[in-house]
Amino acid sequence: MGYRIKTVAERTGIPRNTILAWERRYDLFDVARASNNFREYSDKDVELLARIKALCDEGYRVSEAISLLRERSAAVEAVAAPLSPAPSALGGVVDGQHELMERLLRFDRAGADRVMERLWFLPFERILDDVFLPCLHEMGEGWAQGRYTITQEHYMSAFLRDQMGGMLRQLGGGPEQGNTVVCSSIEGDSHELGLLAVAIKLALRGWRVENLGADLPVVELARHVRGAEAVRLVIVAVTLTRPELELRRVLNALRALIPLSIEVVAGGPGVSVLRGPSHDSALDGVHVCERFEDVAAVLTGIEAVQRLERGPRAISGS
Ligand code: B12
Numbered sequence: 001m002g003y004r005i006k007t008v009a010e011r012t013g014i015p016r017n018t019i020l021a022w023e024r025r026y027d028l029f030d031v032a033r034a035s036n037n038f039r040e041y042s043d044k045d046v047e048l049l050a051r052i053k054a055l056c057d058e059g060y061r062v063s064e065a066i067s068l069l070r071e072r073s074a075a076v077e078a079v080a081a082p083l084s085p086a087p088s089a090l091g092g093v094v095d096g097q098h099e100l101m102e103r104l105l106r107f108d109r110a111g112a113d114r115v116m117e118r119l120w121f122l123p124f125e126r127i128l129d130d131v132f133l134p135c136l137h138e139m140g141e142g143w144a145q146g147r148y149t150i151t152q153e154h155y156m157s158a159f160l161r162d163q164m165g166g167m168l169r170q171l172g173g174g175p176e177q178g179n180t181v182v183c184s185s186i187e188g189d190s191h192e193l194g195l196l197a198v199a200i201k202l203a204l205r206g207w208r209v210e211n212l213g214a215d216l217p218v219v220e221l222a223r224h225v226r227g228a229e230a231v232r233l234v235i236v237a238v239t240l241t242r243p244e245l246e247l248r249r250v251l252n253a254l255r256a257l258i259p260l261s262i263e264v265v266a267g268g269p270g271v272s273v274l275r276g277p278s279h280d281s282a283l284d285g286v287h288v289c290e291r292f293e294d295v296a297a298v299l300t301g302i303e304a305v306q307r308l309e310r311g312p313r314a315i316s317g318s
Pocket of ligand 1: 133136138139140141144153154157161188189191192193195198235236237238239240241242266268269289290291292295
């Protein structure tokens with residue numbers, strides 16, 4: 001015997017209309033009809049709803065919660081296991097990362113695409129931080145130790161570059177108007193995946209992104225920035241380690257060629273040489289940011305100044 005929707009709503013704490021909406025939208029379960037034609041929910045259905053609600057209470061969107069539960073070898077199995085949504089949710093992503101790595105190492109494009117289909121429901125930031133960047137790290141280590149070949153490394157980079165390009169396209173490179181950030185890798189550096197990850201995070205934050213890609217001479221970068229409109233920030237990614245003096249020279253040249261009203265950030269693993277104990281952490285007028293969180297502080301500063309600039313105008317216009 002099954003439960004009527006009123007009882008399910010009471011037991012799960014999910015309003016009746018919400019249950020019906022989820023059911024319709026996400027094709028959750030086949031609800032049986034009792035002989036009196038009332039809808040009937042099984043114990044499994046109730047358990048599934050409780051799990052979805054538990055994940056939502058932790059901050060997941062409904063669609064994310066449902067995909068997470070489905071990801072764990074389909075909802076039926078997930079329902080049969082004891083209630084422990086948080087570890088299973090995390091496990092799903094970690095498994096996804098390992099499986100993606102495995103597929104790419106075997107040049108199995110179709111398999112990698114299938115893994116991505118399961119991961120797409122996650123927020124982009126989580127895909128970047130919990131799947132793509134760890135894969136790249138593992139690849140870098142493995143390549144350096146001779147466990148993976150250059151071809152495997154190129155294949156994975158190309159695949160991840162495609163995925164990140166897709167993310168940026170989906171975001172439309174940020175809004176059509178507004179604050180623009182110009183992104184590029186430093187001259188002589190062909191690494192562009194860390195930069196792409198940053199560009200996606202900037203677009204998510206509402207910045208319009210112009211991504212100029214890898215290995216752009218600073219003179220050309222500066223020429224472009226001077227001719228572009230609404231640019232408030234230039235981000236230069238440095239992945240390779242290079243001599244500190246050389247890095248300072250290139251960054252100083254860039255700073256000198258760009259109007260002071262535009263902020264300049266140098267970021268990525270390669271800027272760590274600027275943080276040695278015997279040196280100042282910052283170059284004159286260049287923000288040195290090893291992580292995206294450090295860039296976020298610069299963005300907050302720019303956005304705060306803009307709000308102040310807009311304030312008096314708004315008042316005088318009224
Ligand atoms: C993919 C890759 C390549 C690809 C790049 C493809 C592409 N389209 O981008 C190719 C094949 C071109 C390549 C070439 C080379 N590579 Co390579 N490569 C890598 C690999 C595997 C990933 C690089 C990457 O995208 N990193 C980005 C992320 C994953 O790095 P991350 O440090 O985790 O990033 C975090 C922060 O640093 C930050 N971050 C990263 N970027 C940025 C940018 C900004 C602005 C900000 C704010 C933050 C930020 O965000 C992340 C999360 O916190 C790394 C391994 C690794 N550990 O990174 C090696 C690695 C970077 N490569 C390395 C080397 C040596 C090379 C070559 C010299 C090899 C060779 N002999 O030819 C060439 C250099 C070519 C050149 N002139 O640039 C070394 C660098 C060593 C060093 N310390 O300098 C590494 C570390 C591998 C290793 N373990 O030795 N490589």
